[in-house]
Amino acid sequence: MKVTIDGHEIEVEPGTSILQAARMIGGESVPPAMCYYSKLEGTGGKCRACLVEVSKGSEADPRPMPKLMASCKTGVMDGMEVKSITSPRVLEARKAVTEFLLINHPLDCPVCDQAGECDLQNLAFNHGKEQKRFKEDKRTFAPENIGENIQLHMNRCILCYRCVKTAEQLTDKRVHGVCGRGEHAQISTYISTAIDNEFSGNMIDVCPVGALTDKTFRFKSRVWFNKPYNAHRNCPTCSGKVTLWMFGEEIQRVTARKDEFHEVEEFICNSCRFDHKDPKDWIIEGPRKFEKFSVINQNNYTTKLDKVVLNTEKQIVEGREQDRNKISMKAIPYTEHESKE
Amino acid sequence: MATKILLDKINIPGIKSYEVYRQNGGYASVEKALKEMTPDAITEEVKASGLRGRGGAGFPVGLKWSFIDKKSGKPRHLVCNADESEPGTFKDRYLMEHIPHLLIEGMITASYALGANLSYIYIRGEYMWVFKILERAIKEAYAAGWLGKNILGTDYSLDLHVHCGAGAYICGEETALIESLEGKRGNPRIKPPFPAVSGLWGNPTVVNNVESISNVPWIVNNSGEAYSKLGLGRSAGTKLISASGHIRKPGVYEIEMGITVHEFINSDEYCGGMIDDRPIKALVPGGSSVPILPAHLIYKTANGEDRLMTYESLSDGGFETGSMLGSGGFIVYNDTACIVRNTWNFARFYAHESCGQCSPCREGTGWLEKILHRIEIGNGTMEDIDLLWNIQSNIEGNTICPLGDAAAWPVAAAIRHFREEFEYHVLYPEKVKNRDHFVNEPFSTVKHLINK
Ligand SMILES: Cc1cc2nc3c(=O)[nH]c(=O)nc-3n(C[C@H](O)[C@H](O)[C@H](O)COP(=O)(O)O)c2cc1C
Ligand code: SF4
Ligand code: SF4
Ligand code: FES
Numbered sequence: 001m002k003v004t005i006d007g008h009e010i011e012v013e014p015g016t017s018i019l020q021a022a023r024m025i026g027g028e029s030v031p032p033a034m035c036y037y038s039k040l041e042g043t044g045g046k047c048r049a050c051l052v053e054v055s056k057g058s059e060a061d062p063r064p065m066p067k068l069m070a071s072c073k074t075g076v077m078d079g080m081e082v083k084s085i086t087s088p089r090v091l092e093a094r095k096a097v098t099e100f101l102l103i104n105h106p107l108d109c110p111v112c113d114q115a116g117e118c119d120l121q122n123l124a125f126n127h128g129k130e131q132k133r134f135k136e137d138k139r140t141f142a143p144e145n146i147g148e149n150i151q152l153h154m155n156r157c158i159l160c161y162r163c164v165k166t167a168e169q170l171t172d173k174r175v176h177g178v179c180g181r182g183e184h185a186q187i188s189t190y191i192s193t194a195i196d197n198e199f200s201g202n203m204i205d206v207c208p209v210g211a212l213t214d215k216t217f218r219f220k221s222r223v224w225f226n227k228p229y230n231a232h233r234n235c236p237t238c239s240g241k242v243t244l245w246m247f248g249e250e251i252q253r254v255t256a257r258k259d260e261f262h263e264v265e266e267f268i269c270n271s272c273r274f275d276h277k278d279p280k281d282w283i284i285e286g287p288r289k290f291e292k293f294s295v296i297n298q299n300n301y302t303t304k305l306d307k308v309v310l311n312t313e314k315q316i317v318e319g320r321e322q323d324r325n326k327i328s329m330k331a332i333p334y335t336e337h338e339s340k341e
Numbered sequence: 342m343a344t345k346i347l348l349d350k351i352n353i354p355g356i357k358s359y360e361v362y363r364q365n366g367g368y369a370s371v372e373k374a375l376k377e378m379t380p381d382a383i384t385e386e387v388k389a390s391g392l393r394g395r396g397g398a399g400f401p402v403g404l405k406w407s408f409i410d411k412k413s414g415k416p417r418h419l420v421c422n423a424d425e426s427e428p429g430t431f432k433d434r435y436l437m438e439h440i441p442h443l444l445i446e447g448m449i450t451a452s453y454a455l456g457a458n459l460s461y462i463y464i465r466g467e468y469m470w471v472f473k474i475l476e477r478a479i480k481e482a483y484a485a486g487w488l489g490k491n492i493l494g495t496d497y498s499l500d501l502h503v504h505c506g507a508g509a510y511i512c513g514e515e516t517a518l519i520e521s522l523e524g525k526r527g528n529p530r531i532k533p534p535f536p537a538v539s540g541l542w543g544n545p546t547v548v549n550n551v552e553s554i555s556n557v558p559w560i561v562n563n564s565g566e567a568y569s570k571l572g573l574g575r576s577a578g579t580k581l582i583s584a585s586g587h588i589r590k591p592g593v594y595e596i597e598m599g600i601t602v603h604e605f606i607n608s609d610e611y612c613g614g615m616i617d618d619r620p621i622k623a624l625v626p627g628g629s630s631v632p633i634l635p636a637h638l639i640y641k642t643a644n645g646e647d648r649l650m651t652y653e654s655l656s657d658g659g660f661e662t663g664s665m666l667g668s669g670g671f672i673v674y675n676d677t678a679c680i681v682r683n684t685w686n687f688a689r690f691y692a693h694e695s696c697g698q699c700s701p702c703r704e705g706t707g708w709l710e711k712i713l714h715r716i717e718i719g720n721g722t723m724e725d726i727d728l729l730w731n732i733q734s735n736i737e738g739n740t741i742c743p744l745g746d747a748a749a750w751p752v753a754a755a756i757r758h759f760r761e762e763f764e765y766h767v768l769y770p771e772k773v774k775n776r777d778h779f780v781n782e783p784f785s786t787v788k789h790l791i792n793k
Contacts, residue, residue: 103708
């Protein structure tokens, strides 16, 4: 089947979604996906960030589709023509969706462990407005402890349902889900309090935002201060193929390996993720590469960081000796004579 | 008196009970269908009747039935949508409460036409007493042999159950209803696949409104052609209207489509005119989801023709000067009503009822509600009015199910036709602070205060 996206033509199998076709083409035309996850069945259709315009339905029925379509859930038809970044309507809708996702978001990136590898940050960077129109108080949720390994920050959640599908499809019993509706919909374990399953940690990796983070990594480092390495071990439960996030000799975090669309290549087990933090446990394959613009490359292995030398005169940077002394209270001796007068 | 086909027997004492219903010609359509007609012949009759769905969208019922996938060999289901939760709509309740066997008769005949052997009525949780009425009626129908195995000695069997919802408007959306019926969270599904291909438990399913199904017995008894002669053009047949608001006689009326809006509001047979001498100010003709009409567009369309009670005439002029027949929730406002408060009230409803699945609706409906509330209590700004307009247009068309649109349209129409009232709230907060504005001071007497 032939489909054209923003003028790029590609042949795909029947049953391919527009989003998958766009990913095959790659580049700027790939719609952002906040809820779709190709490795999880039944995801997608919810966030509406991936909306595209179908300007020609198919060869057989060339009429354009009146509404913008969720590219992750719309199958391609032979001869279909799609506009992603070439459609002002689409860009407008993406702006709108970005704004909707952000109005109640706490914007606490400075204290969020996800910052630097967060899809919502990327979406906001690419499609956000530099303007705030939401004057009301943001929605907040009472903190809820969902277990030993995973930290839930409901205020950051965008209700993509990925973690729900992960629990449904990877673990043998789902004990959390979405409770309540509308604005009050929230991820919760409702009655049972702890999520405890050897694959539950994957929920952290699929979560596009910092709503589910790793308790063993909490506040340890910013992701761009870590050096990511591909590594593996002989694991009886999973493939054992992971990314290690190192700080010097210390393994601060273990995650699955994520591809350029931030989807894991293979799910890993909790034992690899949480219990193996000794470098001796792992065979390190080499540095893990990230897409060019990722902030994780700040601490990459390719450009050598020279010692920073300030070429400004020392005096300008530090000030003159006598000036520094003048503004120091304790540098001027106190005499009794002074206080009596 | 106009032709009535749903409410004609409503005043017969005891019509709720099986015996009286049967004595008055009840269940004749089942006899006729099972003994004389093939399922496809019934579908053809319904197609010929021109009956359109009464749940809001107005999709032709016969056409919907003909889409049901009969080739896959999977079991098929008919589900009756009795979740009636649209503000301003209460016609289904009236039907089920007063003449429950009509719906059950319709369910049997329609299920036979679709080849369904297991059918459901999904009723909203707040209609508990109606649920009990239906349960009793179904029991009577089983006892009399109209339900169960080998109905009337034929090889057709049907089981019918009533299922009670738990208080969510969104479960009236057909795919959310199916999810809920399956015991899951009532989140609308993403279409396609449509229920006609993959509905309840993945089986081909038809979802129809109570009133749609209740029309089927008459059509089978009297032929589709006879039905298509009622009403006007593509708005065939009769329609139940739930009339409420500032009228003398609120209630459920069966009208033959094609009468004028003027006649419906003012004749003694129907609403009986306005409640007092305050003039009409606005009309919501089809339930809270449809655009509100200002006084000058109620009785006449934009090009000066009489506005009729039909699908076509009510939507004449599109969303610029028209509205929709929707589910027939007919709300009349006189000039004591505050459109801002009314819009806020609707917005609050949608914010409360959004399932929260897709971002524009989850976040947008709540945002609309908050801004409208701010304006209504006198804390709004002029920019807020434009912001409202922008937010609603960002929601419309970008959501999974039509609830997002339904939340956006009333806001858009209110700003389109009543922008000055919003401005009045912004400019004169002290006048709206006691919430009795327009009751003592109709808007027409203060309108001049808004300097353009
Ligand atoms: C948010 C929402 C709520 C709805 N609520 C109802 C309802 O309460 N009753 C109903 O019959 N249809 C309701 N509908 C329409 C149904 O989705 C569906 O179109 C209808 O049941 C089809 O029946 P009909 O073809 O007989 O009209 C609703 C739709 C939406 C989007
Ligand atoms: S917690 Fe994360 S993965 Fe789960 S629904 Fe929220 S944003 Fe999605
Ligand atoms: S439009 Fe609203 S009610 Fe419909 S699926 Fe989306 S969030 Fe749910
Ligand atoms: S990725 Fe398609 S709707 Fe979320």
